[in-house]
Amino acid sequence: MYTQAMDLPGQPEGKAPTIAHSLEADPKLARFDAAIDADGRIEPQDWMPDNYRKTLVRQISQHAHSEIVGMLPEGNWISRAPSLKRKAILIAKVQDEGGHGLYLYSAAETLGTSRDEMIAALHSGKAKYSSIFNYPTLSWADVGVIGWLVDGAAIMNQIPLCRCSYGPYARAMVRVCKEESFHQRQGYESLLTLMKGTPEQRDMVQDAVNRWWWKCLAMFGPPDADSPNSAQGMRWGIKRISNDDLRQKFVDATVPQAQLLGVTLPDPDLKWNETRGHYDYGAIDWKEFWQTVNGNGPCNRERLGTRVHAWEQGAWVREAAQAHAQKQRQRAMKEAA
Ligand SMILES: [Fe+2]
Numbered sequence: 177m178y179t180q181a182m183d184l185p186g187q188p189e190g191k192a193p194t195i196a197h198s199l200e201a202d203p204k205l206a207r208f209d210a211a212i213d214a215d216g217r218i219e220p221q222d223w224m225p226d227n228y229r230k231t232l233v234r235q236i237s238q239h240a241h242s243e244i245v246g247m248l249p250e251g252n253w254i255s256r257a258p259s260l261k262r263k264a265i266l267i268a269k270v271q272d273e274g275g276h277g278l279y280l281y282s283a284a285e286t287l288g289t290s291r292d293e294m295i296a297a298l299h300s301g302k303a304k305y306s307s308i309f310n311y312p313t314l315s316w317a318d319v320g321v322i323g324w325l326v327d328g329a330a331i332m333n334q335i336p337l338c339r340c341s342y343g344p345y346a347r348a349m350v351r352v353c354k355e356e357s358f359h360q361r362q363g364y365e366s367l368l369t370l371m372k373g374t375p376e377q378r379d380m381v382q383d384a385v386n387r388w389w390w391k392c393l394a395m396f397g398p399p400d401a402d403s404p405n406s407a408q409g410m411r412w413g414i415k416r417i418s419n420d421d422l423r424q425k426f427v428d429a430t431v432p433q434a435q436l437l438g439v440t441l442p443d444p445d446l447k448w449n450e451t452r453g454h455y456d457y458g459a460i461d462w463k464e465f466w467q468t469v470n471g472n473g474p475c476n477r478e479r480l481g482t483r484v485h486a487w488e489q490g491a492w493v494r495e496a497a498q499a500h501a502q503k504q505r506q507r508a509m510k511e512a513a
């Protein structure tokens with residue numbers, strides 16, 4: 177997912193779009209605006225406004241951090257997966273998330289920021305990542321529910337990003353979305369299996385759904401009325417669909433899936449609205465959301481601590497890989513000479 181943070185208040189806002197920039201006044205900006213208006217792609221070598229670059233660095237790096245931190249809650253279950261098949265699927269899924277993080281760091285690097293800078297910002301707590309990963313995975317059913325609902329919400333959010341105006345981000349998203357779709361299906365299939373099992377297994381699924389449902393709705397970010405940066409993101413072709421519209425699409429798509437699965441979504445206000453042609457749903461607890469975004473969720477410290485520890489423990493691997501690459505380069509140069 178993982179793009180909620182774009183709407184966090186107190187972050188640099190883009191300049192409001194001006195009506196037209198004459199070619200004489202600012203030819204670079206005029207060319208940029210024309211490319212955006214024509215729904216074209218902006219590439220790394222193209223000129224772009226500073227705020228467009230900053231917004232993208234922030235969004236893409238936060239997205240990358242979310243993929244990497246997102247490996248942790250499910251990674252906790254690899255050693256406890258109930259069968260070899262489930263373990264193999266889960267390892268592949270968690271590895272995919274690592275891959276998504278790496279594509280995205282590469283995409284952000286094309287904007288002139290280094291991976292070391294981005295990782296330092298994550299480790300110091302300066303950079304945000306999706307709050308959904310600051311909640312614990314208490315049972316095996318959580319792994320299925322994360323696939324079904326968290327990856328499901330991620331797909332909803334990320335499909336429009338395949339048409340993002342920044343070329344490297346849009347292209348990375350095409351592959352990421354294909355893999356997210358596998359993640360969502362494996363989660364749903366795992367839950368279907370549990371629901372055909374014992375009453376205890378069915379209760380475990382319902383309990384996991386109860387704990388994750390509202391958090392998944394909050395993943396789409398604050399209501400449109402409280403998202404001051406959204407309009408600029410839309411103008412720049414970075415954001416294509418508003419938070420509330422994406423959330424509604426997610427609810428509408430998920431309700432029939434919950435019915436098929438045989439679980440109840442924990443919202444007494446959830447009901448079909450004939451006039452709107454959509455499901456109505458209850459109020460989201462934004463206080464809890466902001467508390468978690470601001471570092472005080474149940475697992476914020478644990479997640480960051482695990483990441484920093486892994487980074488420190490892996491230092492010798494990075495050094496060895498770099499030394500090896502340098503040796504290869506020197507050998508190649510010697511042979512070419
Ligand atoms: Fe992912």
Ligand SMILES: [Fe+2]
Nearest residue numbers: 273327356359
């Ligand atoms: Fe995923």
